[in-house]
Amino acid sequence: MDLLRRVALSLATPVLALVAAALVTTALLALVGEDVGGFWSVMSTPPNARQQVNIINAGSALYLSGVAAAIGFRMNLFNIGVEGQYGLAAFMAAWFAGGGLVSGPLNTVLAVLIAMVTGALWAGIAGVLKVTRGVSEVIGTIMLNAISGLLVSYLLAKYGTNIGVSQTTTPMPESSRIPEVGIIPGASSGIDGLAFLAVVVGVAYWVVLTYTRFGFSLRAAGASETAAAAAGIDVRRMALVAMLASGAIAGLIAMPSLFSDTFAYGTGFQPGLGFTGIAVALLGRNHPGGIVFGAAIFAYLVDRGTQLNVLAGISPEIVSVTQGIIVLSVVVAYAIVQRYRTRSEQASVARRSSATSAKEVLA
Amino acid sequence: MSRSGAEVPTAPAIRVQGIGKSFPGVVANHDVTFEVAAGSIHALVGENGAGKSTLMKILYGVQAPDTGSMEVDGQPFAPKSPSDAIARGIGMVFQHFQLADNLTVLENVVLGAEKLYGIGSSARARINQLSEAYGFALDPDVPVRGLGVGARQRVEILKVLYRGARIIILDEPTAVLVPQEVDALFANLRELQREGHTLIFISHKLDEVLGAADDITVMRRGTTVDSVKPAHVTARQLAELMVGSELPSPQNDEPTVTDRVVVSLRDVQVRDGDRAVLDVDSLDIHAGEVVGIAGVEGNGQTELVEAIVGMIPASGSVLLEGQQLAGLSVSRRRALGIGVIPEDRHRHGLLLDSPLWENRILGHQTRPPATRGFWLAPAAAKADSRRIIADYDVRTPSESTSAGALSGGNQQKFIVGREMSGAPRLLVAAHPTRGVDVGAQAAIWGHIRAASREGLAVLLISADLDELIGLSDSIRVILRGRLSETFDPAHVTASELGSAMTGASTTSRGI
Numbered sequence: 002m003d004l005l006r007r008v009a010l011s012l013a014t015p016v017l018a019l020v021a022a023a024l025v026t027t028a029l030l031a032l033v034g035e036d037v038g039g040f041w042s043v044m045s046t047p048p049n050a051r052q053q054v055n056i057i058n059a060g061s062a063l064y065l066s067g068v069a070a071a072i073g074f075r076m077n078l079f080n081i082g083v084e085g086q087y088g089l090a091a092f093m094a095a096w097f098a099g100g101g102l103v104s105g106p107l108n109t110v111l112a113v114l115i116a117m118v119t120g121a122l123w124a125g126i127a128g129v130l131k132v133t134r135g136v137s138e139v140i141g142t143i144m145l146n147a148i149s150g151l152l153v154s155y156l157l158a159k160y161g162t163n164i165g166v167s168q169t170t171t172p173m174p175e176s177s178r179i180p181e182v183g184i185i186p187g188a189s190s191g192i193d194g195l196a197f198l199a200v201v202v203g204v205a206y207w208v209v210l211t212y213t214r215f216g217f218s219l220r221a222a223g224a225s226e227t228a229a230a231a232a233g234i235d236v237r238r239m240a241l242v243a244m245l246a247s248g249a250i251a252g253l254i255a256m257p258s259l260f261s262d263t264f265a266y267g268t269g270f271q272p273g274l275g276f277t278g279i280a281v282a283l284l285g286r287n288h289p290g291g292i293v294f295g296a297a298i299f300a301y302l303v304d305r306g307t308q309l310n311v312l313a314g315i316s317p318e319i320v321s322v323t324q325g326i327i328v329l330s331v332v333v334a335y336a337i338v339q340r341y342r343t344r345s346e347q348a349s350v351a352r353r354s355s356a357t358s359a360k361e362v363l364a
Numbered sequence: 365m366s367r368s369g370a371e372v373p374t375a376p377a378i379r380v381q382g383i384g385k386s387f388p389g390v391v392a393n394h395d396v397t398f399e400v401a402a403g404s405i406h407a408l409v410g411e412n413g414a415g416k417s418t419l420m421k422i423l424y425g426v427q428a429p430d431t432g433s434m435e436v437d438g439q440p441f442a443p444k445s446p447s448d449a450i451a452r453g454i455g456m457v458f459q460h461f462q463l464a465d466n467l468t469v470l471e472n473v474v475l476g477a478e479k480l481y482g483i484g485s486s487a488r489a490r491i492n493q494l495s496e497a498y499g500f501a502l503d504p505d506v507p508v509r510g511l512g513v514g515a516r517q518r519v520e521i522l523k524v525l526y527r528g529a530r531i532i533i534l535d536e537p538t539a540v541l542v543p544q545e546v547d548a549l550f551a552n553l554r555e556l557q558r559e560g561h562t563l564i565f566i567s568h569k570l571d572e573v574l575g576a577a578d579d580i581t582v583m584r585r586g587t588t589v590d591s592v593k594p595a596h597v598t599a600r601q602l603a604e605l606m607v608g609s610e611l612p613s614p615q616n617d618e619p620t621v622t623d624r625v626v627v628s629l630r631d632v633q634v635r636d637g638d639r640a641v642l643d644v645d646s647l648d649i650h651a652g653e654v655v656g657i658a659g660v661e662g663n664g665q666t667e668l669v670e671a672i673v674g675m676i677p678a679s680g681s682v683l684l685e686g687q688q689l690a691g692l693s694v695s696r697r698r699a700l701g702i703g704v705i706p707e708d709r710h711r712h713g714l715l716l717d718s719p720l721w722e723n724r725i726l727g728h729q730t731r732p733p734a735t736r737g738f739w740l741a742p743a744a745a746k747a748d749s750r751r752i753i754a755d756y757d758v759r760t761p762s763e764s765t766s767a768g769a770l771s772g773g774n775q776q777k778f779i780v781g782r783e784m785s786g787a788p789r790l791l792v793a794a795h796p797t798r799g800v801d802v803g804a805q806a807a808i809w810g811h812i813r814a815a816s817r818e819g820l821a822v823l824l825i826s827a828d829l830d831e832l833i834g835l836s837d838s839i840r841v842i843l844r845g846r847l848s849e850t851f852d853p854a855h856v857t858a859s860e861l862g863s864a865m866t867g868a869s870t871t872s873r874g875i
Contacts, residue, residue: 212742214735217725224715231675231704231712232727233695346769349761351392 013338015284015294018330025330026323030315039313044305050188052304057185058262060300061196062254062271066278067296068206069120069251071287073138075210076243077223078131082142083251084275085149086123090116090252092153092170095259095266096160099171108177109260113195116252123149124248125241132237138244146275157266169267179260193257202250207289219243251275280328286335299324375438377402377531377562378423383432385418392418396432398581398588400531405553405563407573410583410606414801416566419583420533424456425449436531455524459535461516463508470504473523480526494525498555512662514545518552525556532556534565538572539798542661542827543862550576570599582606603802620652621837625685626821627672627790632680634667634845642667642678642845649790649821654812656836656853657825658861664845665825666707669794672823673697673704685789699730703783707794707825709772713779716768720760721749723767724782731786752781757807773804780808784815791815794825809835829858841865 030037048056066083073080094116098108127141161168181191210216222229222239230236254274263269281299285291306320376399383396393415400406410416421427423434425443434441436452443449446456463472474487481487488504495502500518508519517537524532538546553563553576567573573580574594581591582605590605597605627649634642642664649655659665671678674694682689689697698704704727706712714723724745725734733744749763756777760770767775776796783791793812797805812835816822826832832839833853841848841864848864 212740213738214729214740215738217722217729217735217740221715221718221722221726221729224717225711227711228713228715228726231673231694231706232729233674233693233698234729235693235695343766343769346766350759350765350769350771 010338010342011286011288011291014286014331014334015291017334017337018284018327019298021330021334022323022326025326026319029322030319035315035319036313040309040315040319043308043312043315044302046305046308048301048304050185051190052308053185054188054190054192056297056300056304058193058196058257059303060296061193061199061257062274063277063281063296063299064199064292065202065250065254066274067281067285067292068202068289069247069254069275070279070282071285071292072206072243072247072250074282074287075223076219076239077226078240078243078247079139080124080127080142080244080247080251081139081279082124082127082145082149082275083247083254083278084272085142085146086120086248086251087254087275088153088270088272089123089149090120091255091259091270092156092266093119094252094256095170095173095263096156098173098177098259099265101171101174104174105176108173109179112173112177112260113253113256116256117249118252120252121245121249124244124251128241128244131244132241153266161267164267167268170265172265173260177260178264181261191261193261195257195260198253198256202253203289203293206250210289215242254278277324280324283328284331298327374402375435376400377404377437378564379435379438380419380423381433381435383419383422383429383434385422385427385429393422393429393586395587396583398591400562400564401579402437402562403557403560404578405557405565405576407577407580408564408566408583409570409573409580409602410801414583414606415586416583417535418586420456420535420566423449423533424454450527450529453528453530455527455529455532457517457520457524457532457534457537459537459539461520463516463519465509466507468505468507469502469511469519469522472508472519473504473526477523477527480528490526491522494522497559498525498552500552512545514541514548517541517545517549521552521556530560531562531564534563536566538567538569543829544660546572570602574599574602606802620817620819622651622653622819624651625649626651627685627823628681628683629672630681630683632671632678632682634664634671634676634678640845642671644668644680644845644847647840647847649823651789651819651821652816653837654816654822654824654835656832656839657823657842657847658829658832658839658865659825659842660865661827663842663865665794665842667845668842669704669707669792669823669825672790672792673702695730698727701787701789703786703788703791705776705779705783705791705793705796707798709775709779714767714775717766719764720753720758720767720770720778721746721763723778724749724752724763724785727782728786748785752778752785756781756811771801773800776800777804777807780811784811789821791820791822792825793822795827796824797826797828797831829861832861833858 027037030040066087069083070080094112097115098112101108103111123145124142127138127145130136130141131138157168157170161170179194182194183191185192210220218229218234219239221232222234222236226236255270258271259266277299281292281295284295284298285293302320302324306317309315309317309319378400380396380398383393385393396415396419408416418427422429425446425448428444436454441452443452464475467475470488470491473491474483481490491502491504494500500522502515502518502522508516511519521532537549541549550572557563574597577594579591580594580602582589582602584606592602625648629644629647632642632644633640647655657665657668667676670676672682674689674692674697680690684700684702687700689700710716715726721742722745725740728734733741733748735741746763752758753760753763758770758778758781759774767778770778780796791812796812797808800808812822812824824832824835833856836853839851839853839856839861841851841861843865851861
C-alpha cells in the first residue's frame with residue numbers, strides 16, 4: 002500500500018507534465034491554424050523498424066547526456082557544459098582513432114578512454130575553479146563550452162582533411178570500428194554497438210549512488226553542504242569528483258555513433274545533445290530509471306518530428322516547443338507533487354503523535 | 365485588566381471562537397477559544413505539536429479554519445490570505461527570519477511594500493521615525509549581513525510596523541536570543557504596547573512568559589486548555605498545564621565524575637585575521653563528567669565546538685584519550701568517538717528531505733552499522749533507526765519518514781539518539797534542548813545524564829542557565845574566547861554566572 006502510493010506519486014510528475022505539454026501543444030497548433038488532427042496522427046503512429054533503430058540510437062546518446070547532467074545535479078552542481086565536454090571529447094577520440102597509432106580493438110578502447118579523460122578534464126577545469134576560487138560552475142562551464150567549440154574548429158582546420166568546404170578527421174581503420182547490432186528485424190540499419198555503454202553507465206550510476214558510501218556522501222553534500230560538512234564529508238572534494246565524473250560520462254555521449262556510424266569527427270557530428278541532456282535529466286528527476294523514460298520520450302519526439310513535415314506539412318520545430326513545454330511542466334508538476342507529498346507526510350506524523358498522546362491519556 | 369490600564373470596555377483585539385482545523389486524518393485544532401485584550405501582551409504557550417503554529421497560520425490567513433469564527437476589534441474576520449490579515453492590521457514575525465542578507469535594512473523593510481512610502485527618502489524617513497519611536501537603534505543603510513540576531517529580529521518587527529500592523533504575532537521570538545537580547549526585546553515590546561499595539565507571542569520559556577505577558581493562554585493537543593494571569597500561576601503549574609501531567613524534575617543526582625581524563629585541550633587557538641576568537645589555555649573533561657560552558661552568544665562557543673570537532677583549523681593540542689586530534693579530519697575525529705549535537709540542527713544536523721534512516725548514516729558514514737566498507741548497509745541503518753525511534757521516543761510513523769516532517773523536538777531526539785550510537789567517548793552538545801518542548805527537553809536531559817553515568821564525557825554549551833546548573837558537574841564561563849575559572853554548579857547562582865558572562869565578576873566579588 003505504502004509502496005504503491007510512493008510509485009504512484011513518483012509517476013504523477015511525468016504523467017502530469019506530459020498531459021500538460023500535450024494540451025499546450027494542441028492549443029498552440031490550433032491557435033496558429035495548423036492541422037491538429039494531422040499532428041496527432043503523425044505523433045501517434047508507431048515508428049517503423051528503421052525509425053525504432055533511430056530512436057534507440059538517439060535515446061542512448063540522450064541517456065548518457067542525461068546521466069552526465071544528473072550527476073552534477075545530485076551534487077547541487079549545474080554542469081551546463083556537457084555540450085562542450087562531449088564535443089571536445091568526440092573530437093579527441095576521433096582524432097586519436099583516426100591517427101592509427103595502434104590498430105584493432107585496442108585503438109577503440111584507448112579512444113573511448115581518451116574521450117572520458119578529455120570530458121573529465123574539461124569539466125574538471127570548471128570544478129577546480131569552483132572549489133578553489135569560488136567561480137560558479139554555471140559560468141565556468143558556459144565559458145568552456147564556447148572555448149571547446151572554437152578549440153575543435155581550430156584543431157580541425159589545422160589537422161583535419163578538407164572535404165569540399167568542411168573538414169573532418171581521418172576516418173578510423175576498419176579494424177577499430179564496432180559493428181551495428183541488428184536486433185530489430187526488417188531494419189536496414191542496426192543499433193550502434195557502443196549503445197550498450199548507456200546500460201552500463203545507467204546501472205553503475207544507480208548502484209554507486211544508492212548503495213555506496215561515496216554515493217551517499219555525494220547525495221548528502223548535494224542536499225545540504227553544511228550538514229554534510231558537519232558530518233565529516235569533504236564537500237569540496239565531492240564537488241570536484243562530481244564534476245570529473247559528470248565530464249567523463251559526457252565524454253561517452255558521441256562514442257556509439259562515432260564507432261558505428263560516422264567513423265570520424267566531421268559533418269556527421271551531432272551537436273546539441275548536451276543541452277537536451279539537461280532537460281532529459283530534469284524529466285527523469287535525476288533517477289537512473291527516470292532518465293530512461295526521459296531519453297525515450299525525447300528521442301521519440303525528435304523522430305516523429307522528422308515525419309511531421311513530410312506527412313502533415315507541419316514544421317518539425319513544433320517538437321522543440323513541445324520538449325520545452327515538457328521541461329517547464331515537469332518543474333511545475335514536481336513542485337505540486339512535492340507539496341502534496343510533504344503535506345501527507347506531515348499529516349501522517351501528526352496522526353502518529355496524536356495517537357500516542359491519546360494512549361498516554363488512557364494510561 | 366491589562367497593563368495599559370484602559371478601563372473603557374473596548375472590544376478585544378482578537379476574539380477566537382471555536383476554531384477547528386483538520387488535515388487529512390488529523391485534527392490540528394479543535395474548539396480553540398480565546399480572547400486577546402486590546403493593548404495587551406498575550407502569551408501563547410504549549411508543547412511542540414500542540415497546535416500553536418496552525419492557529420497562528422489561521423490568524424495570519426495562511427490557512428482557512430474548517431469551523432468557528434474570528435473577530436478583530438469586534439468586527440468579523442475571515443482572512444483568505446496574509447494580505448487580508450495585513451490589511452486588518454495584523455503582522456507576523458516568523459521564528460526563522462525572512463531577510464535578504466545582502467540587502468540593507470531599508471531595502472529589506474521596503475521589499476514588497478514599495479507602494480506605501482516608495483523606496484527613497486520618504487521610506488527612509490518613515491523607518492527612522494519608527495526605529496526611534498520604539499528604540500530599535502537600526503541604521504536603514506547597513507546591510508543585514510552585518511547585523512546580529514537581535515538586530516535582525518528588530519528588522520523583522522520593523523517590517524510589520526512599516527506595513528501598519530497594530531496586532532503583532534511573534535513566533536517564538538526568544539528562541540534565538542541570548543538573555544541580554546531577550547531583555548531588550550521585551551523592552552521593545554513594552555514600548556510597542558505603550559503606543560497601543562497588541563502583541564501575541566509564542567514561547568516555550570515559561571519564566572519569560574510569566575515575566576512579560578499580561579495574559580497567558582495554554583494550548584494542549586490542539587485546543588486551548590486554559591487562560592491564566594501570570595500572577596496566579598507558577599512556572600511549574602504552567603508547565604504542568606502544558607504537558608497535562610506531573611513534570612520530571614531536572615535535578616542532578618550523585619556525581620559520577622571519574623579521574624580518567626577523556627579530552628584534554630591545551631593552548632587551543634582559533635584566529636580570525638589577527639584576532640584570537642578562541643584562546644583556551646587548558647580544558648579537561650573526565651569520563652562521566654559534564655562540563656558546562658556558559659557565556660553570551662558569540663564569545664567563542666561556536667569556535668570551541670568546531671575546533672574540537674575539526675570543522676575549522678585551530679592551533680594547539682586536542683587529545684582524545686591520549687590520541688592527538690590536531691590535523692585530523694572531521695570524519696576521522698567522529699570515527700574515534702566524538703558525537704555532536706549541533707547548535708543548528710537544520711543546518712548542521714539533518715538532511716531534511718531525506719528519510720530518517722539516511723539521516724542515521726549521516727556522520728556515521730565511515731563505520732558500521734551504517735556502512736560496511738565501501739557499501740552502504742540500508743537494512744542495518746533502518747534497523748538501527750528503529751532502535752533509536754523506540755529508545756528515544758521519536759514520534760514518527762516509520763524510519764522512512766523525511767526528517768523534515770517531524771517536529772523540532774522529535775528531530776532533536778533522533779539526533780541525540782544518533783550521536784549516542786556507536787559508543788562515543790565525548791559528546792559535544794550545543795544547546796541540546798533549544799526550541800524543543802518541555803517533554804522532549806526532559807527526555808534529552810535524561811539521556812545525557814544516563815550516558816554520563818556510563819562514563820561518557822560531555823561538553824555542554826547552553827544559553828539556558830538552569831540547564832547548565834542542572835546538568836553540569838562543573839561550569840566554565842567563556843568570555844571573548846577565553847575560559848574562566850571553574851564554578852561549582854551546586855553553589856553558583858544564575859546571577860553570579862550572569863556577571864561572569866559579562867565580565868563584571870572580577871571587579872565585583874570574585875566567585
